[in-house]
Amino acid sequence: MKGFNIFLVVFLLLWSCKEQNSQTKSTSNEAEKEVVQVFGSSFEATEIRSEAELAEAITELNESDSLSTTFSAKVTEVCQMKGCWMKVSLNGEEEVHVTFKDYGFFVPKDIAGSEVVIHGKAFKEKMSVEDQKHYAKDGGATEEEIDQITTDRTSYRFIADGVRLAN
Numbered sequence: 001m002k003g004f005n006i007f008l009v010v011f012l013l014l015w016s017c018k019e020q021n022s023q024t025k026s027t028s029n030e031a032e033k034e035v036v037q038v039f040g041s042s043f044e045a046t047e048i049r050s051e052a053e054l055a056e057a058i059t060e061l062n063e064s065d066s067l068s069t070t071f072s073a074k075v076t077e078v079c080q081m082k083g084c085w086m087k088v089s090l091n092g093e094e095e096v097h098v099t100f101k102d103y104g105f106f107v108p109k110d111i112a113g114s115e116v117v118i119h120g121k122a123f124k125e126k127m128s129v130e131d132q133k134h135y136a137k138d139g140g141a142t143e144e145e146i147d148q149i150t151t152d153r154t155s156y157r158f159i160a161d162g163v164r165l166a167n
Contacts, residue, residue: 129150
């Protein structure tokens with residue numbers, strides 16, 4: 001009887017260890033799946049433009065035109081106050097200043113360097129000295145850098161309905 005009890009205890013220990021391993025495997029498989037966060041409205045991304053394609057399209061716009069589109073780009077800077085705007089690379093040469101529709105959502109402040117997919121409207125706009133200084137301050141620029149802003153400039157802008165961030 002003593003041998004049977006030892007056998008039973010060993011069997012139960014091995015069986016319980018097997019169950020733990022299978023739970024660990026399923027957890028690790030879930031962790032391997034790509035997690036996507038959506039900020040703002042969710043959107044169907046059927047035609048995603050590259051940075052180069054958006055650069056070509058946006059440079060052809062007049063200041064009164066806009067272009068409804070979805071594109072993928074790398075985040076270069078994010079508002080460090082609230083995450084209420086971000087700048088994304090436009091083919092490595094220019095940047096697009098992205099704000100969020102109706103100030104309705106924000107993005108995390110630590111996503112600089114991440115790839116995002118953005119849906120909304122692109123346009124050109126003359127940005128005033130005051131606005132440039134405001135955005136520079138929110139971006140963490142020094143007083144010397146802010147003081148160097150002295151003229152209005154035409155900038156590429158984007159009002160996003162939604163932003164997807166892959167983790």
